[in-house]
Amino acid sequence: MRFEQPGLVSILGVVVGASACGSVLVAPTDAGQDGSVVACQQLGEAACRSRSDCAVGGCASCVGGAGFMVCYDPVREPGPICPEIACPALCSALDEASCKMRSDCRADACPSCNGNPAPFVRCTTADDPSFGCLTIACPSPCAEASTKEACEARPECHSVFVDNRNCACAALGCCARFSRCADGASAVCKEPSIVCDAVAPYCEGPYVVGYSGSCYEGCVLSSDCAAR
Numbered sequence: 001m002r003f004e005q006p007g008l009v010s011i012l013g014v015v016v017g018a019s020a021c022g023s024v025l026v027a028p029t030d031a032g033q034d035g036s037v038v039a040c041q042q043l044g045e046a047a048c049r050s051r052s053d054c055a056v057g058g059c060a061s062c063v064g065g066a067g068f069m070v071c072y073d074p075v076r077e078p079g080p081i082c083p084e085i086a087c088p089a090l091c092s093a094l095d096e097a098s099c100k101m102r103s104d105c106r107a108d109a110c111p112s113c114n115g116n117p118a119p120f121v122r123c124t125t126a127d128d129p130s131f132g133c134l135t136i137a138c139p140s141p142c143a144e145a146s147t148k149e150a151c152e153a154r155p156e157c158h159s160v161f162v163d164n165r166n167c168a169c170a171a172l173g174c175c176a177r178f179s180r181c182a183d184g185a186s187a188v189c190k191e192p193s194i195v196c197d198a199v200a201p202y203c204e205g206p207y208v209v210g211y212s213g214s215c216y217e218g219c220v221l222s223s224d225c226a227a228r
Contacts, residue, residue, distance in 0.1 A: 173205025
């Protein structure tokens with residue numbers, strides 16, 4: 001009997017050891033405090049994606065993609081019910097006026113010549129990289145043309161004259177002299193509401209009074225007048 005008892009103790013030790021090792025191998029990787037597997041609905045997005053028996057439920061957003069809503073068991077539970085949302089129009093689909101009314105959009109424009117308003121190029125998101133405008137060669141201002149010939153050679157300009165009525169010629173308009181070169185392919189010859197204190201210029205013959213804004217511009221050739 002003294003030789004059999006140690007053998008019995010050794011066998012029991014192996015059984016207990018094997019039982020302990022088996023319990024460690026089957027322990028759940030996603031278990032609660034009581035050792036049970038955590039339900040899908042209790043999981044966050046990362047843990048949900050790691051479980052083959054769970055599915056990530058998401059709803060579409062206005063910025064694209066789907067936002068995480070819930071983790072669920074696709075075999076036993078329905079997915080999330082997504083609410084209808086009214087997304088604003090994309091910045092790229094807006095015109096200039098609508099674009100400028102949106103704080104999340106930016107209206108891009110490229111500079112133009114002679115101080116004219118920069119033409120609208122596109123509407124984009126406020127954080128989009130700046131638009132690369134092309135370099136343009138602007139012509140010199142019309143006012144730099146110092147002779148009638150130089151002014152008439154510029155299609156975007158028209159000549160302005162002054163008649164001081166101090167010459168000895170008899171033909172109508174023969175006293176008119178070139179005064180300056182003004183902006184605009186055509187002159188404005190339709191009288192607006194005059195709000196300036198200037199005296200109306202004397203124009204005769206082929207010359208008529210031209211206007212700039214709400215004041216007089218000077219005498220211009222009637223052939224340079226814009227269609228009324």
